[in-house]
Structure formats: structure tokens, C-alpha cells
Amino acid sequence: MDLSAGKLAELIPALFGAPDLLAAIAPLDCVLLLSDPAELTPPLLNLLPPNRIVFGVAAAALAAEGAAQQLAALADAGYRVMLDGPLPPGVARPAKLRAVTLRCRDGAPPNASLLAVFGPHLAREVDSMARFEECERAGFTWFSGDYPLATPTGGPAEDGSSRRRILSLLALLATDADSRDIELLLKQDPALSFHLLKLVNSAAFAVNTAITGYAQAIAVLGRRQLQRWLQLLLYARGNADGLPNLLLPLAALRAGQLEMLCKRDGGERDEQDLAFMTGAFSLLDRLLGMPMAEILADLPLPDHVAAALLHREGVLGRRLLLAERGPDAALLDAAGIDAATWWQSQLHAHHWAIQVGRNV
Template sequence: MGTLFGNADLLAAIAPLDCVLRLDAPSILTPNLLSLLPPNRVVLAFDAAALAHDGAQKQIAALHERGYRLMLDGALPPSVLRPSAAPAVALDCRDGAPPPSSLLPSFGPHLARRVDSAGRFAECARAGFDWFSGAYPFDAAGGQGQDGTSRRRLLGLLALLARDADSRELELVLKQDPVLSFHLLRLVNSAAFALNTPITGYVQAIAVLGRRQLQRWLQLLLYAGGSADGLPNLLLPLAALRAGQLEMLCKAEGGERDEQDLAFMTGAFSLLDRLLGMPMQDIVGDLRLPGHVEAALLERSGALGERLRMAEHGADSDALRAAGIDGATWWASLLHAHHWAIQVSRNV
């Protein structure tokens, strides 16, 4: 933990988000460790069972006095009252959620962990949870709200992006998709670009972004919400995370700019089957991608496929060694990917 938080880049990479640090007991936190954990950026979540140990209540009160936000994870020990210094709840909800509104009387935000389905997410939200972790984004109904015409238009745009089409060709497709157009114009007018003059047309938007950035953003804007005023699809930050990490790994390994673009595309496209609700084989067949990109998306084979699989599931030291990636490079790619995914989510 000291090594992790001793790296100043960690909290900078995930800003403005805070870090929830789950620990067995407050006694783990030595003065040296606490010096690495700024109270304004780190939320401490302790196993509620630790309250049965002598001194735990006083330690929690002392951390509260130092300005830390505190959660208790799990059920309280018998005959132990919840301390006022730790009013927020964290709970493993894999096997069920508390009754509706049961958490509302308690001060939050409350964290629901291992939320692995859209149905469980809804149950946890009704219970009063504010923060969620788990695989629930993958459970969204694929292709929801997309008719056959919309799906064909998306696939047509993907094909144009894959073959580096002319800006005018992209413009023609964008004009047929008001939702995607809305998200593109909102993006170029966001704080990320800090322009003095509002952008109102496709030609202007393409000129502001540049072709390379336009293609990258459009690959991710495909995951934008199903309506102009809707929230982005929950798959958006996951696609951005994979795209950013594969790009950074490619760059670190000496890949040329075109190779980096293909690595980014591979990460961005890796969730299209879930987005569109159709087999990846059918999607790839329409895009005419380079062979090694197809192999990565369909089979997770080849060097690019191996890195995609690692970005999806994580990697231990043995997997990194087998892939020829050192720990520092992997860590840097993770920080870059999280920073990029947060930027995307804030601006789309």
C-alpha cells in the first residue's frame, strides 16, 4: 500500500475522483501510511467486524477527527452500535440487496460492492446506495433502442473510420445520426477544448479535433447515450479504459503512430458486440480490419490480443513476464488509461 500511494501519479491520474481504500482494520494504518493518504482524496472502508476488537472505536474516532471519510463494510458485530464517526455503509451485494430505502436514514455516500447485474444495480439504488462497483455495465441490454437502420448506420460509420475515410464521407453519415451529432458537437464545445467561439457545424468540428482525434473520439462516441439528453452508455468508460491502455502499451513498446491508432481502435471496438447486441464475428466481417486486429477481437490471439485480454482481466507478475512487459510500463499504462477514461466520461 505504501508503494501504491507513495506514487504521486496515482491520485493525479484519477482526479477528480476519490479513492475508496478497503482495509481489514484501522490498526493497519501506521503514521507513515497515513501521511501518504490525503483525507480529501481517500475514503477509508473498514471491515465492520473490526469493531469487536479493543481500541477500534477510538481509532475510527481519531481518523474522523483527522478529516477522513469512513465506511464500515459488512454487518456490525452483535451488540455493537454503528459509531457516529463512520455513518456510511459498504456492503457486498452479490447475493442480494437491502430492502428499498433502508439506507436512506444513514448518512452516505454508501457503496454497493460486487453488483454484477442490471437488476441488482436497480435493487441497490432503491436501497439507497450511491456508489457501485462490479460487472453490472456488461449486463446492459445489447442494442437496446437501436433499430435496424440505426445499427447499419453505426456499422457504416465504423467501416469509414477503420479505412481512414475522407472527412466529407464521415460528415454525410453524421448528418443522418442526430444523437451522435449531438454528442460530437457537445464534445467540441466542452471545457476540454476551451474554445471562444461555439462550434455549430461538422466541418468546424472536424477542423477543431483534427482527423486523428476525430476518429478516436468517434470510436468512443458510438457508446454515447441512446437519446440526445440521455446519459452515456455504461460501457463508454470501459471501452475508453481499454483503448487508452492498449495505445500506451503499444507506444511504450516502440509502435509507430499507425500501430498505436490500431491498438486504440482494438480496445474501443472490443465491446461493440455488447453495445450492438450482435456477434463480434458479424461486426468484424463488415469492417474489413487488419488481420491482427480481427484476431485480437475475435480470438484474443497474437500480441495485440494478449494485451487486450490482460486489459480486460488484469495481469499478475507471471503474465507480465510472459508478455515481455515490465511492471513500471504496465503501471504507467494503467494510470494513463484511467486518466483518459475519466476525461472521456466527463466530456461526452
């Protein structure tokens, strides 16, 4: 969260004056980017629990008298402090401040340059997989940016038969097919079956006995939840290198946000399900390496859902566009959403996406 433009006295109480934000992102912590640590007055620090807050402070601030001592005091109080950017000329790095955050849009530090420096280190504005790999080699372990959207898809890990099974499964879900038909298709896809059984045996469902069969899994989840989780489990299929698919949290985030906004409007349960589906399916073209029009040709979706996915048209389409690009006044107005509602839907969606990530 970038607060480097100042106005901390207004922004911190607005963001952290209530427990909503930190509760929504738990157990993750919040990284706050600051340009001037002198703005962190005691009343503001009282709103920021040390065990949940990481400060990314512009290294240039160390040129100011007393700044190094102030940052060391923050570290002594239990806050984790990262230095952002290069040190000012002639200023040595304080012994207690070894973690680094860096804007990496235009390049990454040399290989292994951060491995000897106590971290974790955060690479920001990482917008390609090539840059991600450069940053990882440099020693970064935390990343932010659009690199998940640049993940290679539709490659060797997905052969034609596997892709057809995915599309067939999506079609069954869209037509409210019999659970036995879904079970039959699941049996043909070991990776998807593994993720489903892992899910129902997770702490999220707190079952007393191990779930080992498809019928049991469907019974534990319930039909509606089964449909929702399968929509997201499609993204959980392992890549060829065994790493998780980075599109999963993004799909969960969009699904949760569109569902909540529909619920806020008084949408019926079926309408909420379609809003959730729109968000969950919005990344299928990247997942499958296929044009969205080709995917939708095999999926009997309602016209307004197809219009949202293909052209970002209609209420769902405008809200999906907002979820993709982030809020500005024009997009919020077009989507019929005020800033406060957007913020609440973001908190809900992040909480949901985090739970998905922990349980899938």
C-alpha cells in the same frame, strides 16, 4: 482498492509514495478497504491526503478495544469512513460512522434501508443490472463490479437503420475516408451529432467561439482525434431511458491502455492508432447486440486487429485479454509486460477514461 489482506506498511508507500495514482484518477477519490484500522500508523496516514481518501473498514474491527475511537479520530481528521459488513453482536454504530460499504454479489439490503443513513454508500461486486437496481433501491449511490458488461444492448433503442449507420461510420473510419463522407453520415444521426458538438465545445478544447457545424468540429479536432473520439462517441449514444451507456468508460480504458503499451514498444503512430481502435472496438458486440464476427464482416480491419478482436490472438489479442481479466503472472508473461509497466499503463488509461467521461 482492497488492502484488507494486511501488509499496509508495504502497500501504502508503494501505491501512494509518489503522486501518480491520485493524479491519474483526479478528480475521483480512492476507497481503501481495510480489515484492521490499527495498522494505519501516523507515517502511513501522512501519505494519504484526507480530501482524497475514503476508508472502508470492516465493521468487525469495532469489537477491538479503542477501534471506535480510532475511527472517530480519522473522521475528525477529515477522512471519510465507511463501515464494511454487519456490526459485531452488542456493538452500536458510532454516531460519526454512518456511511456503509457492502459486498453485494449474493444480494442487496431491503429497499430504502439505507436512505435514512447519511452516505454516500458503496455497493461492491455488483455483477448484474438486476443487482445494480436492487442496490440502487436500497440506497446505494456508489457501485463497483462488472454490471456495465451486463447492460442490455441491441434493444429497442437501436433500430436496424441506426445500427447500419453505426457500422457504415466504423467502416469509413477504418478506411480513412474523406471527412465530407463522415460529415454526411453524421447528419443522419442526430444523437451522435449532438455528442460530437458537445465534445468540441467542452473545456477539453477551450475554443473561444461556439462550434455549431460539422466542418468546424472536424477542423477543431483534427482528423486523427476525430477518428478516435468517434470510435468512443459510438458508445455515448443515449439509451431509451436517457442514461449514459455504461460501456463508454470501459471502452476508453481499454483503448488508452493498449495504445500506451504499443507506444512503449516503439510502435509507429499508425500502429498506436490500431491498438487504440482494438481496445475501443472490443465491446462493439455488447453495444450492438451482434456477434463480433458479423460486425467485422462489414469492417475492413487489418488481419491482426480482427484476430485480436475475434480470438484474442497475437500481441494485441493477448494484451486485450489482460485488460479484460486483470493481471496475473501468466497473462503478463504472455503479453510481454512486466508488473511495473502494467501499473503505469493502468494509471494512463484511467486518467484518459476519466477525461473521456467528463467531456463526452
